[in-house]
Amino acid sequence: MSTPGTPSTTxxxxLREHSELGVSLLLLLLGVLxxxxxxxxxxxxxxRGPVGPATVPVVVGTGLLAVAVLLAVDVLRGGRGEAEGGEDVDLSEPGDWRTVLLLAGVFLGGAVLIGPAGFPVAGALIFxxxxxxxxxxxxxRDPLIxxxxxxxxxLVFTHLLGVPLPGGPLTGVL
Structure with missing residues (x-):
């Protein structure tokens, strides 16, 4: 067990005082990606023209890198994010892992089903x-909605916006 003042405790x-560096690292990795x-x-x-399909991702990636560096510099200089004044979260209560796991399972199930069953079925499952x-x-009411x-x-994505989504068995019908 570590005693106060040992290198492990220090x-x-x-790291606890500079935990926002984790967000900076995440932004940096996302920007590089x-x-x-x-x-x-x-x-x-x-x-045609100077603006191609890579322009927006390059601007977004560069912005992510800039924000990551600026955040890291701010945190290392002693800056800290302020807690929300209107936040009504009781930090003494444990997390609601049941809801988190249910949502993760629903999204994973939707991702698995979107290919064979199509977007209408997988989307209905997700919603x-x-x-x-x-x-x-x-x-x-919920399944109907x-x-x-x-x-x-x-229908909006496929027919109005021209973005093809997998229809599954409903492809010929819709």
Whole structure:
């Protein structure tokens, strides 16, 4: 067991006081990922004009890197994020892991089903499962709303926006 003043205790205390560096590291990694994808993007030779498909990802990736560096410098200089004044979270209560695991399972199930079952079915599962995980207990209403939302989303993206989503068995029907 570490006694106060030992290097292990001192290091833990320093990390606890500078925990925002984790957010900075996450932003840095995300920025590198976005820039790597943008700079290795296969751009067609027929691009017209100075702004191509890689422009926005390069700007976003550069912005993420800049924010990561600025946040790290601020934290190392002693800056700390302030707690929300209107936050009504009781930090003494344990986390609601049941809800977190239900939501994770619903999203994982939707990701697995979107290929074989299509977006309308997988989306309905995600909408209904999320409502259930977050506390709605209306079996007469929730599945109908979930199906309507999923179908409307599918139709808007596929027919109005021209973004093809997998239709699954409903591809020929819709």
């Amino acid at each position: 290091r833990r205390a320093w 976005v820039l790597t994808d943008a700079l290795t993007m296969d751009v067609a030779a027929g691009q 209904w499962g999320s409502a259930y995980a977050l506390g709605s207990r209306r079996p007469d 979930a199906a309507a939302l999923s179908l409307a989303t599918y």
